[in-house]
């Protein structure tokens with residue numbers, strides 16, 4: 040068998056018009072060169088359409104030919120001819136690696152992409168978006184989660200006086216009773232903080248200030264807004280995938296409550312805790328007050344766990360980890 044083509048030595052750019060010849064016992068030679076080797080040592084490139092095809096030799100030289108059919112025959116005669124196997128293998132590898140890539144991409148997107156996107160959106164949204172969202176969420180949570188405070192006017196006034204020096208003009212503390220939340224405090228996106236009677240009844244003033252610092256951390260880092268955007272973003276993706284726009288739009292109406300039920304992510308809690316620790320240090324309040332408050336809150340929820348509809352522990356995850364971390368904060 041003789042296949043005409045061009046030989047490149049790989050040492051110079053010179054192209055040599057030549058021919059590849061198949062001899063007995065599957066030996067191969069190239070005319071006008073000293074190449075003489077076993078067919079199995081050849082690396083015959085796969086066929087791509089009707090383009091020129093390459094054969095590579097171990098010494099780095101190569102041979103180019105248009106005779107695809109002859110090269111196919113040659114390739115089939117190779118002992119390691121596993122063209123189909125090779126193809127399948129490379130395809131399988133391709134499929135598996137694209138699967139892995141897709142998986143990694145999705146995981147990365149949800150771990151870093153979604154938070155980064157929401158943070159960016161939250162930081163760039165105009166301030167009155169937070170105000171609007173906040174006043175809407177207040178309406179909804181007042182309707183669904185809170186009842187009026189049962190504390191005396193005098194007690195409430197004392198607390199307002201306690202909190203006032205630490206609040207900026209657009210921040211406000213509201214006091215409510217909540218069977219659903221029990222001892223708890225929440226921050227709405229517009230800087231409104233809500234403390235429950237149940238929390239106030241079990242904590243000292245210093246501990247309340249520590250909780251205030253924590254909630255101010257949520258406000259400062261725009262966690263409420265980010266959580267809202269995050270749920271909307273996921274709903275948006277969900278709508279894109281399923282086309283279930285009705286489901287998505289009805290869920291958007293329930294977002295503020297959804298947010299309260301699910302609480303914040305661990306990262307948000309960590310950020311708020313760090314903010315609280317700085318806050319306490321800055322105002323010369325013992326930082327143990329935060330741990331004291333957390334301990335009391337966890338205990339309170341441990342006791343009335345069965346009665347509490349929404350468990351503080353589920354909205355504020357990993358209490359132990361959180362407390363342990365705080366003891367190591369300098």
Ligand SMILES: [Zn+2]
Pocket residue numbers: 253257303308311355
């Ligand atoms: Zn929190």
